[in-house]
Amino acid sequence: MKALKFFLRMWGFIVGMLLTFAALPVGGECRAQPDDIRSAFIEELGKEDKAIYVIGHTCPDSDTVCSAIAYANLKQKLNVKCEARISGALNRESEFILKYFDVPAPPVLESAVGQNIILVDHNVASQAVNGIDEANILEIVDHHNLFGDIKSNSPVFYLRMPVGCTATIVRMCYRNGNVAVDKKMAGLMFAAILSDTDNLRSATTTSLDRQAADELQKLAEIDDRTKFFLDMEREFTDYAGMTEREIIFTDFKTFDAGGIKCGYSTVATLDAVARDKMSARLNDFMTKNFSDTGLEMFFVKVHEIENYTAEMLAFGNQAREILAAALNLDADNLFLPVNVPNKKIARAISSTVETSRAA
Ligand SMILES: [Mn+2]
Numbered sequence: 001m002k003a004l005k006f007f008l009r010m011w012g013f014i015v016g017m018l019l020t021f022a023a024l025p026v027g028g029e030c031r032a033q034p035d036d037i038r039s040a041f042i043e044e045l046g047k048e049d050k051a052i053y054v055i056g057h058t059c060p061d062s063d064t065v066c067s068a069i070a071y072a073n074l075k076q077k078l079n080v081k082c083e084a085r086i087s088g089a090l091n092r093e094s095e096f097i098l099k100y101f102d103v104p105a106p107p108v109l110e111s112a113v114g115q116n117i118i119l120v121d122h123n124v125a126s127q128a129v130n131g132i133d134e135a136n137i138l139e140i141v142d143h144h145n146l147f148g149d150i151k152s153n154s155p156v157f158y159l160r161m162p163v164g165c166t167a168t169i170v171r172m173c174y175r176n177g178n179v180a181v182d183k184k185m186a187g188l189m190f191a192a193i194l195s196d197t198d199n200l201r202s203a204t205t206t207s208l209d210r211q212a213a214d215e216l217q218k219l220a221e222i223d224d225r226t227k228f229f230l231d232m233e234r235e236f237t238d239y240a241g242m243t244e245r246e247i248i249f250t251d252f253k254t255f256d257a258g259g260i261k262c263g264y265s266t267v268a269t270l271d272a273v274a275r276d277k278m279s280a281r282l283n284d285f286m287t288k289n290f291s292d293t294g295l296e297m298f299f300v301k302v303h304e305i306e307n308y309t310a311e312m313l314a315f316g317n318q319a320r321e322i323l324a325a326a327l328n329l330d331a332d333n334l335f336l337p338v339n340v341p342n343k344k345i346a347r348a349i350s351s352t353v354e355t356s357r358a359a
Contacts, residue, residue, distance in 0.1 A: 042177075045080045045138060050116055052138060053109055055085040055129055056166075057122035059252045064121040065094045066192035067166040069106060070185045071120055071141060074170065077179045082118070085109035087129035091250050093195060093236035100232075101187035101220070121166040125149050126254050141169055145343060164202060164209040167192035171212040186219035191232060198305065199229040203341050233305050237270045239278075244285035247278075248300065255346050258353040263298040266342055268305055275304040279311040290315040299323060299349070301342065308339035326352040 045052065054072040056064025068084040075082035084106040090098070098105055109115070113131035118139040124147045125132055137152040141159045143166050161169050167189040174181050181189070193213045197205040200213060213225070222228050239247045251266040267282065269275040279302040290298055297319040303310035312327070312334035314320040324331035326348035327340065 042075070042078050042080060045075070046078070048081060048116055048138075050081075052080065052082045052116040052118055053085045053112070054082055054118045054120060055087055055109055055112070056120045057127040057253075058087045058129065059249060060086045060088050060090060060094065061121075061251055062091070062094045062097055062195040063166050063192040065090060065106070066097060066188035067120045067141070067170050069103060070167065070189050070192075071118065071170045071173065072106075073185050074174050074177060074179055075118075078177055085129075091236065092238065093232055096232055096235040097188060097191040097195075100191075101184045103184050103188060119150070120170075123147060123150055123160070124255075126256075141166060141173070143169060145347070161208075163206045164200075164204040165193045165196035167196070168206075168209045168212045171216060172208075181216070181219055183220055186216045187222070190216035190220045190222065191228075194225070194229045194232065198308065198339070199226060201308070202339060204343070233268065234270065237268050237274065237305070239267075244282055245289070248282060248286070253342075254295065255350070257297070257346075257350040258357055260296045260353055261294075262346075262349065263293055263295040264342065264346060265298075265300045267300060267302045269302060271304050271306050272309065275302055275309070275311060278302050279313060283313050286313060286315050297322070297349075299345070301336075301345070303336075303339070310336040310339070312336060312345075322349060322352050322356070325356075 052075070054068045054075070056068050065086055068086065072082040072084040086106050086108055088108065090105055095105075109129055111131040112129045112135035115131075115135050117132070117135045117137050118141070119128065119137060120141045121143070122128060123140055123142045123144055128150065132150065137150065137156055139157040139159070140150070143161055143163050146160065159169060159173075163169060171181070171189050190213060193209055193216070194200070196202075197209055200210055217225055247267060248265045253264050255262050255264060267278060269278050279300075282300055282302065286298065286300065295316070297314070297316035299315075299319070300313040301310050302313065312323060312329075314323045314334065320331045320334065323329070323334060327334075327336070327345065329335070
């Protein structure tokens, strides 16, 4: 009896294995590695006659600008006709980086209608260049939450990783493509990582960002990482000669919180004294001018880069109360003693609005 049971079990096993092998495709079609898939895709892109524009989000920050340039450079080395573009004026930090590494600023793309586009550092239509709905999107390389309102006409190569910076992903693409990173491109990607991760201190920083930053720093021949970061930030936080409106829209995004159109601006200052001065100034300005923005709520995070404390400003009906509830703060004192990532704040605002709706 035992022997029969054993025989039946073995027989079942053998038949199962045979069926499994029969189901596997011959010739190894299913064994393609990610790199193979990637190079096959590059071959397809290489057939495009028209230039492909690599472009980041509006109100460009340094990651968006540097990743677009570095990714376009990588594609060029793989014989794809790629050029970097920006969707708005450079901020002072990006100006500093491009000057430092002697790389020309990409031209501004006014409209993406009918163009071949690779998006970097964003995946929402509201943050994309004008005309994105009528563009031919070929790839997306990004590190943000998935919102998914960007549509494409054909299947796209979509590379999204939960890392602190798009440039970290671009650096990996150089490696996957077996392309050497030159000194200038290393400098741009290094600076982008420091910018997006606040010198590798933000909560979004991963070991991959650290590893990429270390490698790129050597290739860019930068001796002192923190000195470079502070030089870059000094430039960034010097808003001399800028109007309040210009300061607020330097690093600005919109998002939808349960149907409420929100604006979110981040303003960096050097230290606590500068932070207090700046938040008082912007609070005055926004109190008078909030209604011109056409948004239902508007949040401004004014932080200092020494210890990452921040003062939050909120405008719009119930905006202070919603923000206070979202971040567990007192509505009269919207002060953040620790660095809270912008993404996390935006998500908390959205879920607070949704729960208050449901109640
Ligand atoms: Mn980024």
